[in-house]
Amino acid sequence: MDKNTIWAIVLSVAVIGAFIFLQPIFTPASKTAETQNTVARTAEAPAENNGTDKSAPVKNAVLSQAADTGETIPEQTVVITTDKVKAVFTNKGGDIVDYQLLNHIDTDTGKGVQMADNISDFNRSCAVSFGGPDSMIINDTFNVERPDDNTVLFTKHYNGYTFGKRYTFKPGEYIFKLEILVHSDEGNAVLNANGTAYTLRTSPQIGPHFDSKSNRYEVRQFLSFSGDKKKTITLGTKQFKSFDKSYSWTGIAGKYFEALVIPADEGVMGETYYSSKVEVHDYADAQALLTRRQFSGSDMADTYYVYFGPRNEKDLKRYNAAENNGWQLGYAEKKTDQPVELSEPLKLPESLQSSGWLGWLENILKWGLEMLYKLIPNWGVAIILMTVIFKFAMFPLTKKQSLSTLKMQNLQPQMTAIQTKYKDNPQKMQEAMGKLYKENNYNPASGCLPMLLQFLIIFAMYNLFNNYFEFRGASFIPGWIPDLSAGDSVYTFKKSIPFVGNAIRILPVIYLASQLLYGKITQNGGTAMGNGTSATQMKFMMYGMPIVFFFIFYNAPSGLLLYWTVSNLIQMGQQLVINKIMEEKKKETAVEKNGKSFTVAKNNKKR
Numbered sequence: 001m002d003k004n005t006i007w008a009i010v011l012s013v014a015v016i017g018a019f020i021f022l023q024p025i026f027t028p029a030s031k032t033a034e035t036q037n038t039v040a041r042t043a044e045a046p047a048e049n050n051g052t053d054k055s056a057p058v059k060n061a062v063l064s065q066a067a068d069t070g071e072t073i074p075e076q077t078v079v080i081t082t083d084k085v086k087a088v089f090t091n092k093g094g095d096i097v098d099y100q101l102l103n104h105i106d107t108d109t110g111k112g113v114q115m116a117d118n119i120s121d122f123n124r125s126c127a128v129s130f131g132g133p134d135s136m137i138i139n140d141t142f143n144v145e146r147p148d149d150n151t152v153l154f155t156k157h158y159n160g161y162t163f164g165k166r167y168t169f170k171p172g173e174y175i176f177k178l179e180i181l182v183h184s185d186e187g188n189a190v191l192n193a194n195g196t197a198y199t200l201r202t203s204p205q206i207g208p209h210f211d212s213k214s215n216r217y218e219v220r221q222f223l224s225f226s227g228d229k230k231k232t233i234t235l236g237t238k239q240f241k242s243f244d245k246s247y248s249w250t251g252i253a254g255k256y257f258e259a260l261v262i263p264a265d266e267g268v269m270g271e272t273y274y275s276s277k278v279e280v281h282d283y284a285d286a287q288a289l290l291t292r293r294q295f296s297g298s299d300m301a302d303t304y305y306v307y308f309g310p311r312n313e314k315d316l317k318r319y320n321a322a323e324n325n326g327w328q329l330g331y332a333e334k335k336t337d338q339p340v341e342l343s344e345p346l347k348l349p350e351s352l353q354s355s356g357w358l359g360w361l362e363n364i365l366k367w368g369l370e371m372l373y374k375l376i377p378n379w380g381v382a383i384i385l386m387t388v389i390f391k392f393a394m395f396p397l398t399k400k401q402s403l404s405t406l407k408m409q410n411l412q413p414q415m416t417a418i419q420t421k422y423k424d425n426p427q428k429m430q431e432a433m434g435k436l437y438k439e440n441n442y443n444p445a446s447g448c449l450p451m452l453l454q455f456l457i458i459f460a461m462y463n464l465f466n467n468y469f470e471f472r473g474a475s476f477i478p479g480w481i482p483d484l485s486a487g488d489s490v491y492t493f494k495k496s497i498p499f500v501g502n503a504i505r506i507l508p509v510i511y512l513a514s515q516l517l518y519g520k521i522t523q524n525g526g527t528a529m530g531n532g533t534s535a536t537q538m539k540f541m542m543y544g545m546p547i548v549f550f551f552i553f554y555n556a557p558s559g560l561l562l563y564w565t566v567s568n569l570i571q572m573g574q575q576l577v578i579n580k581i582m583e584e585k586k587k588e589t590a591v592e593k594n595g596k597s598f599t600v601a602k603n604n605k606k607r
Helices: 003-026 032-044 061-065 313-320 356-375 379-421 426-439 448-467 507-525 532-553 558-606
Strands: 077-081 085-090 095-105 112-114 128-130 143-148 151-158 161-168 175-184 189-201 221-226 229-234 240-243 249-253 257-263 269-275 287-297 299-310 491-497 501-504
Touching: 077 151, 095 299, 175 189, 175 287, 189 269, 189 299, 249 287, 257 287, 287 299, 299 313, 356 379, 356 448, 379 426, 379 448, 379 558, 448 558, 507 532, 507 558, 532 558
Parallel strands: none
Antiparallel strands: 077 085, 085 095, 095 112, 128 189, 143 151, 151 161, 161 175, 175 299, 189 287, 221 229, 221 249, 240 269, 249 257, 257 299, 269 287, 491 501
16 A cells, blocks of 8 residues: 555544544533432422423422321332233322343343433433422332232322322233323312423433443433334433424334333323433433323322333234233224223334335345244354345345446546547537447446345345344354444453454454455456546545444344345455456457457458
8 A cells, every 4th residue: 555545544543533522512412410419409499480490390289288198118129020011000199110131131241121221319210200200209108909919009188189190011012101190189180380280211321331421332212102103312411402293102112122112192292201311320311301281170090001112013012902901902893892992093113224225125125034043043143144135136236236337447548538538519519429338239327226125125134134123132153243233342351442342353454454455356357547636535445444444333133234244245256257257358359349440450451
């Protein structure tokens, strides 16, 4: 490599390193203690509110004027366990403080994936605050009733009012029912703070543990769905914004798990808020806050169906049809013994990540991947087979594209001559170009269409391999790639190393080598790079870009990196074949040119 190429590579790596180093400086994490102290001070001395500032914390009229009955209720926890989940409640507010998915293990903890993370005295899962989203959650201790093993009721009696929260679980379900209840002894309860009765929160954070600074392939998103429209907002840091559209369900989603809230009565719901403004244990929370419109009456019974579970189609689509789930949620296609709770399809699969308008293509690829897995039950092998099939199916198009490029190179001198001759007459230039293409049986679009088709398939495969739920925890080669949803690892350090993290990985090195070798083979099969700036740019693309991508993909899911690496290796073999074909074509073209030159010279000699 010459000096210019080396400088290009060094500068690229330096830019990446500077970005990683400076990002925490310019976007510092907010201090947890400072945040909590601010919240505590807000609770102790709420600001006056004249109805013009909806963000100002307020006291609910009922609770501020009511006194507790004086009974002392000790703090306690309640545990409900089904075949799917283990939920731990505190009677302090009647909230969830621990929620594990028993069938999905977190490799960091060895326990079920935690769906109630970042729990504190200021923020808990399914916590309620009277008033708007900035009001403090209820921290009073509640009475506890256990009607059965799968139900718990928390109640708190104030002066003339009783407030309650009832949770009901069913075996085999990731959805539980949450009822928020108010009963007035005097016949008229009023819950109204600037038009809001209360705010219901999802978990402060869903698991597994997510550090956005080191894991750029994980995600936290705010989701909202109404009718046939889905709104997805990827959460950044220190966000706290309102979403004023109506919804059938809303919540927070990660890459593989999500927390969705489905109100039985959409009409009583107010604005929704999404928050990622508080940072605890080095990673930001990700929470949805649902407001309920003001209430006045003797009794209130709001029902919510809450899904804390995997973000995969198998578990989500069950709730579209009533007969497929224990809650009988969704459309009733046939008569059932019990009344249907919600009679419309919930369309929870809409919460899945997809390739957008390429979702249909992703579904086809997913079907093919699953068929290959049935043939050989190893997802790593299925990825390799899928990649092999794809690359060989695309080979005729790749070959056609290369030959089209070669033909264009052969026509380039004539095209340049036409452009020079008719530079002042675009119409004549276009006619001459068309005639040249027709005489040589060349279609300029013939090289673009195969490239476009391959690009669409590659994009869909990228999204599939990066987000497919079944890859989570799926082992390819034990001891090297035990989890296709995470990076491979042969050794882990106690401290992180700049640019690469705390693990030594082999797959990114193989990927880098395949990229560099493929670039070399492509160069040998093409034309010379030329001189000057153009040559430097070409060399940077050949040597510099693979190094840049090495750092970008170093911590990528191994399933995705396995696809790219195998694709490169196959493409190298195909490129060698194409190089040989192109070399033969060049020889044929040279013979034809020599033959034409000989004929012209012979005719000139006769004259």
